[in-house]
Structure formats: structure tokens, C-alpha cells
Amino acid sequence: MPPTPAVAVTDLVVDRGKRPVLKGVSTAIAAGTVTGLLGPSGSGKTTFIRAVVGTQKVKGGTVTVLGEPAGAKPLRGRVAYVTQDASIYRDLSVKANVAYFAALYGRGRREAMRAVESVGMGDHADKLAGNLSGGQKTRTSLACALVIEPEVLVLDEPTVGLDPVIREELWDRFRALAEGGATLLVSSHVMDEADRCDRLLLLREGRFIADDTPADLRAATGTANLEAAFLHLIRELEAN
Numbered sequence: 001m002p003p004t005p006a007v008a009v010t011d012l013v014v015d016r017g018k019r020p021v022l023k024g025v026s027t028a029i030a031a032g033t034v035t036g037l038l039g040p041s042g043s044g045k046t047t048f049i050r051a052v053v054g055t056q057k058v059k060g061g062t063v064t065v066l067g068e069p070a071g072a073k074p075l076r077g078r079v080a081y082v083t084q085d086a087s088i089y090r091d092l093s094v095k096a097n098v099a100y101f102a103a104l105y106g107r108g109r110r111e112a113m114r115a116v117e118s119v120g121m122g123d124h125a126d127k128l129a130g131n132l133s134g135g136q137k138t139r140t141s142l143a144c145a146l147v148i149e150p151e152v153l154v155l156d157e158p159t160v161g162l163d164p165v166i167r168e169e170l171w172d173r174f175r176a177l178a179e180g181g182a183t184l185l186v187s188s189h190v191m192d193e194a195d196r197c198d199r200l201l202l203l204r205e206g207r208f209i210a211d212d213t214p215a216d217l218r219a220a221t222g223t224a225n226l227e228a229a230f231l232h233l234i235r236e237l238e239a240n
């Protein structure tokens with residue numbers, strides 16, 4: 001029997017503002033992997049992510065996370081969500097922000113400092129969050145999620161606006177977390193990040209047009225890179 005997926009989505013239908021956004025999507029995300037959620041702006045990536053973390057009203061289908069319905073109480077402290085906009089307190093220092101989240105989940109200051117250092121913010125730990133650059137805010141937000149050592153970590157466009165060196169460091173960190181057994185779902189519209197993922201979900205007009213490994217996607221479309229693979233799939237769909 002195949003192992004139970006960390007996230008199982010079946011026939012998920014979501015309307016937003018009376019418009020269909022997800023039109024019956026299904027996938028199974030294996031534990032200990034990094035899955036990339038890709039698609040153009042407005043294709044429904046955030047909506048899908050919200051359904052996985054249990055903050056989205058759904059019209060149909062099921063979303064199961066670690067064997068529980070998405071958003072269920074037992075998932076508190078086991079699933080972390082980093083939203084597109086950094087969710088931190090501007091009037092607290094970096095360290096105090098992370099210590100606050102740590103305390104909510106029964107973790108101490110030492111764990112908080114470890115999380116701050118793990119995102120490369122050790123040198124800025126005493127700075128007020130309101131005075132940080134965009135990338136530093138994103139990393140602080142990530143530290144707040146990491147401090148709870150989540151089994152499932154969901155990140156909505158975490159590398160937008162970050163310089164290439166920090167992006168590289170973050171992806172190395174995501175990989176290390178997956179190797180430690182965590183399951184990551186990362187949305188992006190940057191194709192050059194797609195190759196970093198074990199598996200890719202390509203979302204277009206409310207449906208997955210691919211759910212495959214980067215290598216299999218390239219092979220199936222006969223293309224050298226993922227941007228070309230994505231375009232190939234779209235053209236194929238439009239031709240039919």
C-alpha cells in the first residue's frame with residue numbers, strides 16, 4: 001500500500017465572489033517533499049493554499065492534512081502558513097516577534113533565537129520589524145513559522161522581491177526541512193524556482209494542467225526547461 005499522503009485533495013471546488021476559482025482539483029502530496037504550486041497571477045494559487053490550511057470556504061470536495069480535515073484543531077502547531085504579506089508586529093523586534101509565536105506554541109527563547117538565525121536574521125535580531133526591508137520582513141515571518149517546527153509548511157510566494165543569494169539560501173533551507181521529514185507546499189510564479197521542487201502542480205484557469213516531477217514534465221513535453229514545458233501544455237490545451 002502506498003504511504004498516506006501528507007496532504008490529500010479530492011475534487012476541490014471553490015468559488016470566490018460568486019466566480020469559480022478552483023473547478024474540481026485533486027492531488028496527493030507525499031510527506032517529506034517540496035511541491036511547487038505554479039500558475040499565472042489570479043489562477044487560484046492563494047485560494048488553493050488557503051484551502052490546505054483551512055481558512056478558505058469550499059464549495060465541494062475534501063482536503064485532508066496529516067489525516068485530519070484541513071483546519072481541524074489537532075493540526076494547530078503542526079501546520080504553518082507563511083502568507084504573501086509578512087504577518088509580523090511592526091512595533092516588536094525580530095527576536096520578540098519570533099519569541100511571541102514560540103510562546104504561543106510552548107517553545108522557548110532559545111528555539112526562537114535558533115529560528116531567527118536559521119533564516120539569516122541573527123545580526124538583525126534586535127531591530128524593530130517595522131524598520132526592516134521587505135526581504136527581511138519575509139524572513140522574519142518565515143522564522144515565526146519555523147519556530148513551531150511544523151510538519152507541514154505552506155508558503156505563499158516566499159521569495160518575491162528577495163535577492164538571488166537569499167533566494168538560494170531559502171531554497172536550501174526548504175530542502176533541508178524536507179529532508180528532515182517536513183512537507184512543503186510553495187507557491188511561485190518564478191519558473192526558475194520550479195526545478196528546485198520534487199513535484200510541480202501547474203494551475204491554470206482553476207484546474208491542474210500538470211502534477212508531475214520536473215524531469216517527467218520536461219520529458220513528456222519534449223522541452224529543455226520548465227517555462228517551455230508550461231507553454232507547451234497551454235498550447236496543447238488551447239489546440240484541443
Ligand SMILES: Nc1ncnc2c1ncn2[C@@H]1O[C@H](COP(=O)(O)OP(=O)(O)OP(=O)(O)O)[C@@H](O)[C@H]1O
Nearest residue numbers: 016017021039040041042043044045046047048189
Ligand atoms: N476576496 C475575494 N473576493 C472575490 N474574488 C477574489 C477574492 N480573492 C481573490 N479573488 C479572485 O480569485 C481568483 C484567484 O485569486 P488567487 O489570489 O487565489 O490567485 P493567485 O494565483 O494566488 O494570484 P497571485 O499570483 O496574483 O497572488 C482571482 O480571480 C481573484 O480576483
